[in-house]
Amino acid sequence: MTFYDRNEELDALETAFSSPGHDFYVVYGRRRVGKTNLLKEFCSDRPHIYFLAAQEAERRQREKFVETVATYFDDRVPRIDGWDEALEYLGDKLATEQLVVIIDEFPYLVGENDSLPSYLQSFVDEQLQETDSMLVLCGSSVSTMESDVLGHESPLYGRRTGQIDLQPFSFKQAQEVIAYDIETAIQSYAVTGGTPLYLTLFDYSKPLAENIQTEILSPTAVLYNEPEFLLRTELRNPARYLSILEAIATGHTTPNEIAGATGIDAGPLSKYLQTLRNLRLIDREVPVTASPKQSKRSRYHVADEFLRFWFRFVEPNRSSIEEAPDIVYDGTIEPNLPDHVATTFEAVCQEVVWDAIRGGDLGPYAAVGRWWYGEDEIDIVGLAPNDDRILLAECKWTSEPVGQALAAQLREKSERVRWGSDTREVEFALFSKSGFVDGLAADLPNRWSLFGLDDMNAQFACK
Template identity: 55%
Template sequence: MFYNRSSELDALQAEHNRDQFSLIIIYGRRRVGKTELIKAFCNGKEHLYHLATQDSAKVQQEKLADELATHRDQRVPRLDDWYDVAGYLEETLADGKRLIALDEFPYLVASSDTVLSAFQTLVDSLQGESSSTLILCGSSISVIESEVMGHESPLYGRRTAQIDLQPFSFAGALAVIDYSFEESVRSFAVTGGMPMYLTLFDYNESLKSNILQQPLSKTSILYDEPEFLLRTELRNPSRYMSILEAIANGHTTPNEIAGQTDIGSGPLSGYLQRLRRLRLVDREVPVTAQEKKSKRPLYRIGDEFLRFWFRFVEPNRSGIEQAPGLVLEDRILPELDQFVAATFEDVCREALWELNRTEQLNGTYGAVGRWWYGDQEINLVALDDRTPSALFGECKWTTTPVGIGLVEDLREKVDDVRWKTGERDEEFVLFSRAGFEDGLADQLDSRWSLFDLEAMAAVFKDN
């Protein structure tokens, strides 16, 4: 099924409705739903969809030429190179208002050094001469960003639109996940927002059963999915695997990662940069710090499923091979809620953005993130430079209702946040899985907002 891409479909339709030639680039990680987006957009329209393969240049040329000829109801002309094929594609696009999508375009790029120059000639010739739409799509983020859209690319500056397709947010994933709100948070901690991973789960089954049948099953694509992703993007994935496993197990500073993997700080910086470009790792700094100047970065896995896999599947592969049910019961379920706590922080941050967007907070904030210094940390901090005002919050995925102790602890930590001290307005928010002790709300003033899971579910339901 197809979910939650209305804004992307609207953008594609707006481009296609133009009276000028449109070159649209769609890219993003594998499994994020690029092909489904293209097919949903093309549905009901006369179009040609071509999926490139990892074949030789000659085979690629023949396949594309054959599909173009079929699309035009013609005999296949003689085409000797990519310039000839691009020329035939140009003729097709110039003949009326057409819609053509070339999926996995990086495979064409890899087949010959002349592909990009040939497509440059095609695009330049169609400017002002056609109202057709050409979509180039790819899963290799590095190829699309550097070789197709980069400054040195023959196609640089020629696209009329681009869609960097992202995984679903938690709010978007709720359209797929069919559990209670609490169990939906747990499930999202396992699958993340990748549409393919979300739709592999059977929500008529328990989460426990889905974990056993998907990431812990040797016959499921999720069992070795991260290895597949790394092999398709990297020549030597072993070191990247060790870095991701280190981060997933709580080693988040550069020094900790280096110590865990025995990779020197110099090479490690390059590995981390590559993982960031591939959207597999995020670099995080305190929300009060400047991104480029901060010397206190932390690294985290950029995808919940990858975090789950490197935390629970990769270290237990030998046990899973023999007794997956035992690994689930003894190694995963006892630690699952501790693992989910980090995902709950992200869900709370998303809820905070929604509260901010709908003006349900005292302030209006332009930055939301975490704050830490030494051993002090605040889960949520939101800042508004204009007022100035700041929001401070905590997220608790525990079985014990939150009481006045957390309130007092947060008040103390806020004093250590050196941002607009003495001039800022302050407000506070608490998110709690287990709710709050009786009478807590009566002890707090109007600057405090309390959200249990029922209140959080209402925030996302109204989204």
């Protein structure tokens, strides 16, 4: 598979390895995000040992690890009785050669022996520090990596020299893969999200509709059962989690709404929601003007565009897809896809705002997010508390150009956003898939910014 982007992460790893002294890096992120491909790309032209852990008995895990080390050094496999001896054996070998040592899916090892972080602490302190080699621990269980490797209670706390929390591609990054015009690219991104594996499964020489039917709606396709597979690898009993994700994906976003849609009581529901947040499958959001810790106006959304698409369109229609996928696409997906894409469009517009802030075209603003109160909602609000300045923006994925009516609505709603002083400075922006009515830009004051799709594309193209 072609390797895309990740230049910043590669630069960080390369800088660390080329600098004097040892390195202990931690690379983590949810499944399918590209951690293994990143590390293999980094090691492709460097001497390295790569060990992929598996869900098997501790003794067999340890034997395979020692065999991997011995094979690299063309050594006879020694008899090893514990992880302390296995790591000591590795340390003796690293004293003779500078290497990158990668232990992938490290949580599987911890699952069989929770003392392993202590053994690694001794290895780092007593042997790795005396070398110029690099140890990389990699894992998909974010909670395990953050608690057993990075957490304050971990024996390894404070030993790492760097870490990479690998994220899915943003839309701007994904454009390198998505070979469509920007309108279709946003639609496609609303289906695949930024997970590299999902992005590369589509054939962009074919229409988006054909890709959806071939790569998602076919029972033999990789993506047809992908979310269910992911949940079963992380959770013993995924049924309730599946129902929660479907509820959120179909518009039930508050705790009360989710409870009503799933029949799960508030007490257990809060634990399920926290687990899904730990797995990075959902995000909790509060109005950007509110305190995340104190606000009770929380909403949840599915954190991945593909999962949101799957739980909205695939999971509820599995039986029909098995019998007549074309009818499901034509009758259910195609007519409702614009509404689904509209949510993604808001996220893409927020990317544009941050890009414009970094480029000095807007702001600066310290926080950017959504705002709502009662019946009022604003798609994007930016806050600059030090300058007493606020940005308010609306995003429209519609077939008609935007005109004065939307600008007037945004002005009216801005008066109800309680933030800053009475003399705050207000900046406005409008985003539109179908552009703007003639003369709108000239009719609006200078504090208004208008972004059509071409403007958004140009913003992303700025370095």
